Amino acid sequence: MRPRVRNAVIVVSVVVTAAFVGVVLLNSERNSAADRGRRLGRILQPSRSADLGGAVIGRPPGGEAVTLAEARATVHFPISLPTTTAANSQNLSDVWEANTDDAVDLNFDGSDVTVILRPAAYSDAVTRYGMFIQQDDATASLGQVDGSPALVITPNTDEPQTNPAWIAFDLNGVEVNVVSHVYGTSTLLGVADSIAGQTSCGSCARTTRSRGAGRRLGIRRRLGSVVGVMRVVGAPHPSRRLSHSGGAVVRAFTLSGLAVASEYLHGKATRFRLALAPGKYRVVATTISDAAGREEHCPATVLYVRAGRPVSVRVNAGCSAR
């Protein structure tokens, strides 16, 4: 449930500091997974989460506190520290490693600034961040970090008005997230620039001319849309308790197979609208055919989306039930 605690930031700061000291690894359970972990060079253990609910930024659930050197030895990407006043090597408070060995959290000055490094879960950052801007309920824009596209999320603009300032950008396949409940996006863009500047162009002669400001781009103007109607073409199978009344999902995929947008159609709803960056997509509609969640796929509809211009389409669902 959405936290109702209004002053969560203050509470988090106090508890996180105390809890970091008191992290205790439990050794009560070891099984085949632990063996798997040993083969990977670590012992997987359940750990007590040092936070308010196992979901506090900068503290991976089940993760463990490590030294910077340990983190660098474990993950398969470089860890560059920022060099700004708000976050630098001198005020690095703690380093956490996810139990899965593929993400690292760096907390600076207590938890005033957190940097989360994780493998990119997208193939194209611009499309990914454009979708966030279009679909999620917070004020966000597409900016730049050291010349690369970045997601810039304004703090306290989500529905509960408690979200942190957040900058996300791609650095050679690693998504760098710079987060703060204390600083605004301008400060965080500076932190992000200082990280990217060290890694992205190590031997290049660089200037700082383009850094810091994080120039914002008008991503909303660049998006197009697909508006359409879904038609269920198959009759419900006798063994299925639900037909289309169980709902349906319309999804858009890039030609490389990356899903970039979806809309759930409740009950007997058939009309949908997908916001998409300009490009070529496959649109697929799928009914939730029965209680077991089996689905019925129809051939995809391939279409082009242009900026600022809706594309009309009709898609079919329920084909395998015919």
Add this chain to the structure above:
Amino acid sequence: MALEQEKKKTTSTTLATQALDCPTNRVKSKGYDYVERHAGNQAWIYVNTSSTLSNLQDSDARSLFVESADGSGDNVEVGWVANDGGYQAPTVYAAWQNYGVEIHPRYYTGYHLDYDSNAHFTVEDKFTDGFFDFEVGGYGFDSSPLMSFSYGYDVTQSEHFNSCDSMWAHFFDLSYYNVQRQWVSPYEGLSYLYCTPGSVWGYHKIDNSEQYVDQSADAQCHG
């Protein structure tokens, strides 16, 4: 046996409500499958008795999560909540946090939850593409936007916002959605994750398929 304990607790809670001031107090108890990240979480969740849920001081919720393992706090959540959003009766909801951005719960009134019964909840990224679907009783009722993750820890949670309200919970047939896009039961390694410090309600594991939140001697709450 379990229901009897719950009803007994209901009685004492009601008496406590009458006798004591009921301070606002947000408390959670969480368990999780610590072994691997998964793309879906599924279980039966007990819906408490009418006497428990009709006399709530504040909201009362039971839910399943898939929670990002990277420390972003991003998650998707499905379950039921009573006395919230204008709904007194237990009501199905979904919620999520993406890049730190949270939404208010999205209630779904198209599925009736009976008191003193169990309901089957699912949250899954069917195609492991970052879009999670939410289901209750086999009915899909909502889907998330593109999330920052496809795999995360499967989490169980019981939560209340007032000390006089019950957190008694029962989760069973705990299942996860694996990389082969198959449901597997039970969890690989159910473990204690978190409990609000000072809570009298604790995580109580039976085995990898079943867990309570109760006040028994076996309940854990380390804060």
